[in-house]
Amino acid sequence: MKICMIGTGYVGLVSGVCFSDLGNDVICVDNDIIKINNLKKGIIPIYEPGLEELVIKNYKNGRLKFSQNLKESINKSDIIFICVGTPTKKNSNAADLSQIFNVARKIRSSINKYKIIITKSTVPVTTGDKIEKILSLKKSKKLFSVVSNPEFLREGEAIRDFSYPDRVVIGTNDKKSNKVLKNLYSPLISKGAKYINTSRRAAELIKYASNAFLATKITFINEIANLCEKTNVNVEDISIGMGLDKRIGGRFLRAGPAYGGSCFPKDTRAITNTADRFKINLSLIKSVIKSNQNRTLLLLSRVSEILKGKIKNKKITFLGVTFKANTDDMRDSSSLTMIPSLLKKGAKIRYYDPTGEKKEFNRLNNLTFSNNIKAALINADLVIIHTEWNDFKSINFKKIVNKKNFIIYDMRNIYSASKMKKDRIKYFGVGR
Ligand code: NAD
Numbered sequence: 001m002k003i004c005m006i007g008t009g010y011v012g013l014v015s016g017v018c019f020s021d022l023g024n025d026v027i028c029v030d031n032d033i034i035k036i037n038n039l040k041k042g043i044i045p046i047y048e049p050g051l052e053e054l055v056i057k058n059y060k061n062g063r064l065k066f067s068q069n070l071k072e073s074i075n076k077s078d079i080i081f082i083c084v085g086t087p088t089k090k091n092s093n094a095a096d097l098s099q100i101f102n103v104a105r106k107i108r109s110s111i112n113k114y115k116i117i118i119t120k121s122t123v124p125v126t127t128g129d130k131i132e133k134i135l136s137l138k139k140s141k142k143l144f145s146v147v148s149n150p151e152f153l154r155e156g157e158a159i160r161d162f163s164y165p166d167r168v169v170i171g172t173n174d175k176k177s178n179k180v181l182k183n184l185y186s187p188l189i190s191k192g193a194k195y196i197n198t199s200r201r202a203a204e205l206i207k208y209a210s211n212a213f214l215a216t217k218i219t220f221i222n223e224i225a226n227l228c229e230k231t232n233v234n235v236e237d238i239s240i241g242m243g244l245d246k247r248i249g250g251r252f253l254r255a256g257p258a259y260g261g262s263c264f265p266k267d268t269r270a271i272t273n274t275a276d277r278f279k280i281n282l283s284l285i286k287s288v289i290k291s292n293q294n295r296t297l298l299l300l301s302r303v304s305e306i307l308k309g310k311i312k313n314k315k316i317t318f319l320g321v322t323f324k325a326n327t328d329d330m331r332d333s334s335s336l337t338m339i340p341s342l343l344k345k346g347a348k349i350r351y352y353d354p355t356g357e358k359k360e361f362n363r364l365n366n367l368t369f370s371n372n373i374k375a376a377l378i379n380a381d382l383v384i385i386h387t388e389w390n391d392f393k394s395i396n397f398k399k400i401v402n403k404k405n406f407i408i409y410d411m412r413n414i415y416s417a418s419k420m421k422k423d424r425i426k427y428f429g430v431g432r
Contacts, residue, residue: 001024001025001078001079001180001183001184002024002025002076002077002078002079003016003019003024003025003026003027003077003078003079003080003081003184004026004027004029004073004074004076004077004079004080004081005019005026005027005028005029005081005083005120006029006030006070006073006080006081006082006083006084006103006107007029007030007082007083007084007085007099007103007121008028008029008030008032008035008036008039008045008066008083009030009045009046009083009084009085010046010048010155010158010262010329011083011120011121011151011153012028012030012081012083012084012120013028013039013044013045013046013051013055014048014051014153014158014159014162015081015083015120015151015153015162016028016064016081016083017051017054017055017058017064017159018054018159018162018163019184020058020063020064021054021057021058021063022187023063024063024184025063025065026058026063026064026065027065027066027067027073027076027077028064028065028066028067029066029067029068029069029070029073030066030068031068031070033068036066036067036068039055039059039066040059040066042055042056042059046327046328046329047326047327047328047355048155048156048158048159048326048327049156049157049159049326050159051158051159054159070103070106070110071106071109071110074107074110074111074115075110075112077115078114078115078116078180079115079116079118079180079181079184080107080115080116080117080118081118081119081120081149082100082103082104082117082118082119082120082121082131083120083121083151084099084100084102084103084121085099085121086099086100086121086122086123086266086270087266088265088266088269088270092273093269093270093272093273094124094269094270094273094274095122095123095124095266095270095273097123097124097127097130099121100119100121100123100127100131101130101131101134104117104131104134104135105134107135107144108134108135108137108138108139109138111135111139111143111144113143114142114143114144115143115144116144116145116147116177116180116181117131117135117144117145117146117147118146118147118148118149118181119131119146119147119148119149119150119204120149120150120151122150122151122207122208122211122263122267122270123148123204124204124208124270124271124273124274125201125204125205125208125274126201126204127204128146128147128148128171128200128201128204129200129201131146132146145172145174145176145177146172146200147170147171147172147174147177147181147200148169148170148171148172148200148201148203148204149168149169149170149171149181149203150169150171150203150204150206150207151207152165152166152167152207152210153165155261155262155324155326155327155329156324156325156326156327157326163188163191164188164191164192164193165188165193166193166194167193167194167195167196168185168188168189168193168194168195168196169196169198169203169206169207170182170185170195170196170197170198170203171197171198171199171200171201171202171203171204171206172197172199172200172203173199173200178197182195182197207267208267208270208271208274209271211263211264211267211268211271212267212268212271212282212285212288214252214264215259215264215267215268215285215288215292216284216285216288217252217253218252218253218254218256218259218264218292219259219288219291219292219295220253221235221238221239221252221253221254221255221431222255222256222258222291222292222295222431223291224238224255224431225255225430225431225432226298226431228255228431228432229430229431229432233431233432234431234432235255235413235430235431235432236413236431236432238431239253239254239255254412254413255413255430255431256388256411256412256413256430257295257296257299257334257386257411257412258292258293258295258296258299258334259292259323260323260324260331260332260333260334261323261324261327261329261331261332261333262329262331262332264332265289265292265332266332268285268288268289268292269289271285272285272286272289295334296334296337296338299334299338299411299430300337300338300341300342302409302428303316303338303342303382303384303409304345306382306407306409306428307381307382307407311342311345311346311347312345312346312347313346313347313348314346314347314348314381314382315347315348315349315350315379315380315381315382316342316347316348316349316350316380316381316382316383316384317349317350317351317352317370317376317377317380317382317383317384318335318338318339318349318350318351318352318376318384318386319351319352319373319376319377319383319384319385319386319387319389319392320335320352320353320354320385320386320387320388320389320392321333321335321339321351321353321358321361321386321387322335322353322355322387323387324387324388325387325388325389325390326389327355328353328355328356330358330360334386335351335386336360338384338386339351339361339364339367340364343364343365343366343367347366348366349366349367349368350367350368350369350370350375350376350380351367351368351369351370351376352369352370352371352372352373352375352376353369353387354389354391356369356371357369357371373391373392373395373400374400377395377397377400377401378400378401378402378403379401379402379403380401380403380406381403381406381407382406382407382408382409383397383401383406383407383408383409384409384411385408385409385410385411385412385414385415386411386412387412388412388414392414393414393415397425398423398425405426406425406426407426407427407428408420408425408426408427408428409428410427410428410429410430411430412430413429413430413431413432415427415429417429417432
């Protein structure tokens, strides 16, 4: 099939590459010229395990192309996926759909024959209706179908998630597009993915409801972890004990910092905003958002407690600053709040992240990036393990930190508390 992916970010690039790997002809389009030129040279704009090899392989065999020419790419394709960003609107909880509608208008001026136009971006329920309206302004309805096909991949596991999804959701009442898309996804369906055909609005809402539910699950265990800390209970026992119940399931039940990333924070806000517009109060999700915001403040006050209120001039090392491991994505990472707040209180901070230095911290004083774990740790008073990279799982802290009485605050519980005690290291975890 001939596919055009509009927006070559985390979702568009990964899905585009994977579709080409399944034997389709794919053109990935972006209006970021530098990104497109780099991709043509084999330079990948994001950190995603396994992506580089797959891009190079499919680019070389000619099934994957990169372009900034939207009109030409649309003309050459039968299936158009919209994968542009839907961030939070400034001073509002609503999703900013300007990139989506901008693309819809560009598609309108480009289509010459029948195309299936699919939103893979996460968009509020009824957005497909609005895209259809934009397209219908100048084009006959016979020239297009607007379908919703939300994407559920996770950064860091994106290729595996795309290739072995639990389900493929196709939102359309149009039999013709449903048939084409079922065919497109047939290699994944034959590997066990469930294929669900719903109304377009239902598909749009399935995505938000899923993300809101997962965010709730994380927030739930984070709150239980607070109770565990006060009652001398290990939250990991709770996670295992609860997770073994098939009705609950163990995933997304690990206590840690506030959830972050490019999806949960913005999507929980957007769904409550959408519901408000329909005069429905999603009070549970609103509480989750609030609890998650408080979580960062709570962990910060824990840092203060651990340092007995003496943060000034303390050397603090952050291991990992992205919102989770195996990604370079800094969007809504809790480190973006924690680091400036600790700096304000006089801490001197070093950080190491396997995905390199972060531009988000460029202008902060008393913050330095170390380009290896050793350099980051030496002489630290407090080590904060902020993300759960494998690189951080077997560090000989005593040898590297080389200082008496240093403290570890393991926000991901990746070390054994009893082993730390045996090694006489002052160690704090989360919910235990
Ligand atoms: P991103 O910001 O990484 O990528 C979006 C890309 O679209 C950028 O490269 C941008 O330059 C490009 N773009 C914007 N306007 C354009 C235009 N007019 N023409 C061509 N290109 C244009 O975003 P992302 O993380 O890939 O997310 C995209 C969508 O997918 C969002 O709605 C997001 O919620 C959803 N989603 C993201 C993930 C994830 O893990 N990141 C997972 C599932 C769903």
